[in-house]
Amino acid sequence: MRLLATWMLVFYLFCAHSSAAQVIVNDSAIDFPLPAQELRLIFSMQKIYWPDGHKVKVFILDPSSDLHKEFCFQKLDIMPYMLQRRWDRLVFSGTGERPVILKSEAEMRELISRTPGAIGYVSDSVSVAGGQYVYNR
Amino acid sequence: MFTIVNRCSLPLCSLLLLISSAAISSEWQLSGFVGQGFVAGEDTQFIVGEDSSTFDITEAAFAVSWKPIAHLRFASALTFRQWGTLAEPDVMFDYLFAEYSHQVGEGMLGIRAGRFKNETGFYSSTRDVPFTRPSIMLPQSIYSDYFRDAQLHIEGGDLFGMHQLLDGVLDWHLSVGQVKVTEDLDRNVMGSADLGEFNAEDYYSGDIEFQNDYIRLGVSYYDAEVSFEPSVPGVYYPGNIRLKNWVFSGQLRYERFEITAEYLKGDRVTNGLVAPTEAEDLFDPSVGYYIDLRAYLPHEVELFVRYDKHIDDTDDPDGINYEAIYGAPAYFGYTKDWTFGVRWFPSNDWLLALEYHDVEGASWVTPIVTPDPLNQAKHWSLFALQLSYRFQW
Numbered sequence: 001m002r003l004l005a006t007w008m009l010v011f012y013l014f015c016a017h018s019s020a021a022q023v024i025v026n027d028s029a030i031d032f033p034l035p036a037q038e039l040r041l042i043f044s045m046q047k048i049y050w051p052d053g054h055k056v057k058v059f060i061l062d063p064s065s066d067l068h069k070e071f072c073f074q075k076l077d078i079m080p081y082m083l084q085r086r087w088d089r090l091v092f093s094g095t096g097e098r099p100v101i102l103k104s105e106a107e108m109r110e111l112i113s114r115t116p117g118a119i120g121y122v123s124d125s126v127s128v129a130g131g132q133y134v135y136n137r
Numbered sequence: 138m139f140t141i142v143n144r145c146s147l148p149l150c151s152l153l154l155l156i157s158s159a160a161i162s163s164e165w166q167l168s169g170f171v172g173q174g175f176v177a178g179e180d181t182q183f184i185v186g187e188d189s190s191t192f193d194i195t196e197a198a199f200a201v202s203w204k205p206i207a208h209l210r211f212a213s214a215l216t217f218r219q220w221g222t223l224a225e226p227d228v229m230f231d232y233l234f235a236e237y238s239h240q241v242g243e244g245m246l247g248i249r250a251g252r253f254k255n256e257t258g259f260y261s262s263t264r265d266v267p268f269t270r271p272s273i274m275l276p277q278s279i280y281s282d283y284f285r286d287a288q289l290h291i292e293g294g295d296l297f298g299m300h301q302l303l304d305g306v307l308d309w310h311l312s313v314g315q316v317k318v319t320e321d322l323d324r325n326v327m328g329s330a331d332l333g334e335f336n337a338e339d340y341y342s343g344d345i346e347f348q349n350d351y352i353r354l355g356v357s358y359y360d361a362e363v364s365f366e367p368s369v370p371g372v373y374y375p376g377n378i379r380l381k382n383w384v385f386s387g388q389l390r391y392e393r394f395e396i397t398a399e400y401l402k403g404d405r406v407t408n409g410l411v412a413p414t415e416a417e418d419l420f421d422p423s424v425g426y427y428i429d430l431r432a433y434l435p436h437e438v439e440l441f442v443r444y445d446k447h448i449d450d451t452d453d454p455d456g457i458n459y460e461a462i463y464g465a466p467a468y469f470g471y472t473k474d475w476t477f478g479v480r481w482f483p484s485n486d487w488l489l490a491l492e493y494h495d496v497e498g499a500s501w502v503t504p505i506v507t508p509d510p511l512n513q514a515k516h517w518s519l520f521a522l523q524l525s526y527r528f529q530w
Contacts, residue, residue: 037304040350046299046306049240055207063529064485078350081437081482088269088527091168093254093262094212094232095297097202098166101529 021071024109026118028054040076042119044086045096054117058099059108061121067105071121164204167530172196172267174523176221180514183502184221184274184282187512191221194523196265198231210236218265223282223503224321231265231290244300244307252292252317256310256344257357258384258399261289267525271397271429271441272478273490274521277501278425278447279384279401283325288361288380290317291340305349312342316361326378328504333367338377346386353388365410376409393433400426411506422451437482445474449500456500465508468515472498486527494519 023039028050034042041047048056061068063084072080090096102108105122112118174194178185185191200214213233219226234251254262258279263269274282293314300307315337323330339362346355364377382403389396407419427445434440448454448471456470478492499513 037350041301041306046348047243047301048245048299049243051243053240055240079433079437081485082433084485085269088266089263091166091200091202091529092170092198092214092266092269093256094200094202094214094234095262098168098529100166 020074020124021067021121022124023075023119023121024112026057026112026115028052028116036075036077040078043076043099044083045090045098046086050117057115057118059102059111059118059120060099061102061105061108063101067121067123075121166202167200168528169199170197170266170268170525170527172523172525174273174521176273176519176521178517178519180517181496181499181502181519182222182509182512183499183517184223184519186222193219193221193226194521195219195226196267196525198266200231208237208239210238212236216265220282223285223325227319227321229319234295241298242300244298246298247296249295249297250293252290253295253312255288255291255342255359256312257288257342257359257382258401259353259355259386259388259397264289267488267490267523268527271431272443272476272480272492273523274476274492274494274519276399276425276427276429276443276445276476277472277474278427278445279399281447281501283501283503283505284322284380286319286322286325287316287335287363287378288340288359291315291342292317292337293340302347303349305347305352307345307347309345310343312340312344314340316340316363318363322363325503326505327365327373328507332369332372333365335363335365338362338364338379351390353386355384355386357384357386358382373411374409374413376407376414378410379406379408380404381406395429395431395433397429397431398427400424421449424448424451439480441476441478441480443474443476443478445472445476447472447498447500456498463508466510466515468498469502469508469510469513470498470500472496472500472502488523488525488527490521490523490525492521494521 038047042056043058045058050056063080069080072078072083087098091098108120108122112120175192176184176194177190196218198214198216202210202212204210214231216231217228218224230252232253234249234253236247236249238245238247256262260270260275260280264275264280291312291314293312295310295312297310318335318337320330322335342359344357360381362377362379366375367373380403382401384399384401386399402424405421405423408414425447427443429441429443431439431441450470453459453470456467459470460467475495476492480488480490482488496517497515502513
């Protein structure tokens with residue numbers, strides 16, 4: 001019984017992982033692999049330039065969407081509302097901006113392949129178009 | 138490692154692209170919130186007035202950020218706010234400035250001109266935003282509501298920077314200008330707007346803060362001055378009040394727990410007002426601090442407990458001399474506030490907050506210059522509730 005539970009857990013974890021979000025970047029930014037810590041800074045809007053001088057353009061999906069939440073937990077290891085609080089502080093003090101919120105993964109793919117310095121995410125099940133790269137850490 | 142996947146070209150994508158690039162290239166960002174609250178008080182008139190409870194707790198803001206060209210940004214927020222007896226209903230620009238910034242290493246340097254927010258401590262700049270502050274009523278030892286108006290909105294210049302440091306970010310501000318003062322300050326300090334008027338004088342501040350995933354540390358200093366011009370002769374004298382305050386801030390996060398503490402040490406220098414301007418300046422060295430323990434539970438629920446202490450004059454921590462000199466009870470010289478609260482995000486854009494303050498003392502209860510022991514007890518309490526909604530386009 002315990003063995004079964006363990007295997008179910010392993011199976012569940014495997015499934016959960018396979019449906020995770022994948023980080024994608026514009027091909028102008030491929031030289032800079034990022035540890036999770038850097039990703040958190042980028043999606044918190046606290047790291048605003050790539051080392052080559054391109055401005056980082058951060059795209060996200062609706063913060064209440066499942067994919068955004070999965071992305072926060074699995075790739076950033078941060079609770080979605082903690083991340084939102086960091087943007088709110090910038091937005092409502094006037095000192096900064098939040099990420100650009102997009103309506104769909106199709107829009108995300110298109111904009112990231114077109115925008116130099118862009119970073120965002122799509123679900124694992126989506127195949128990614130040219131001009132952009134999947135970033136696996 | 139990076140993987141390249143085949144290009145997909147759909148007519149639909151091109152259409153989406155057109156629509157979206159129009160939206161992106163204009164570089165507009167619109168955000169806002171609305172919050173409605175309720176406050177009930179016992180043995181006090183602070184915020185609630187004579188009715189002992191109030192629904193006049195409303196906050197709303199509409200914020201715009203616009204980047205017409207690289208390096209240049211304009212930002213503005215229009216706010217509506219009413220806060221019981223402390224703030225009359227009013228619409229104003231919370232901030233309105235032009236900003237020029239440039240890359241330095243992986244960080245940036247910039248300058249702003251216009252109206253911007255005071256950055257003192259962790260919460261000053263967003264103290265009126267339900268989603269960014271830790272509680273409905275902030276710890277008054279650091280973020281006093283009675284003096285909010287004399288330090289919050291700065292009109293002038295702000296030199297700032299943001300830099301990658303170790304595993305986090307360091308940001309700093311140096312600001313010079315004048316504070317934007319409203320009639321609320323007249324009422325909260327003097328008890329009535331009919332006795333005279335406060336006007337803005339010089340303001341200087343510096344702020345530096347480091348933040349990574351686990352730690353947030355900050356130091357701020359500000360020097361804010363307001364002058365007073367009496368309209369009724371003989372009651373109060375012309376004069377000015379100058380605040381010179383240091384604030385040290387620290388926050389530690391471990392898994393789902395967070396501990397925050399801030400400490401304020403400063404001088405309030407009063408010239409005139411209660412004595413002719415020829416008289417010597419009155420120095421009141423004050424101190425305030427709070428410790429806040431917080432748990433971030435599953436289902437977006439946040440629980441906190443906080444102890445907040447303020448001493449108006451450190452040479453007289455129990456208010457004994459205060460009572461001897463001014464005749465008002467000693468408990469107007471200090472305040473101890475225990476706060477218990479809960480915050481819940483039922484969805485990403487909604488926040489329900491609820492808290493209870495168990496308070497001893499009344500050093501920050503308005504009106505400051507004319508304490509009212511008949512309506513303000515030594516031991517008193519406040520209950521506050523607020524529902525807020527946020528939007529972002």
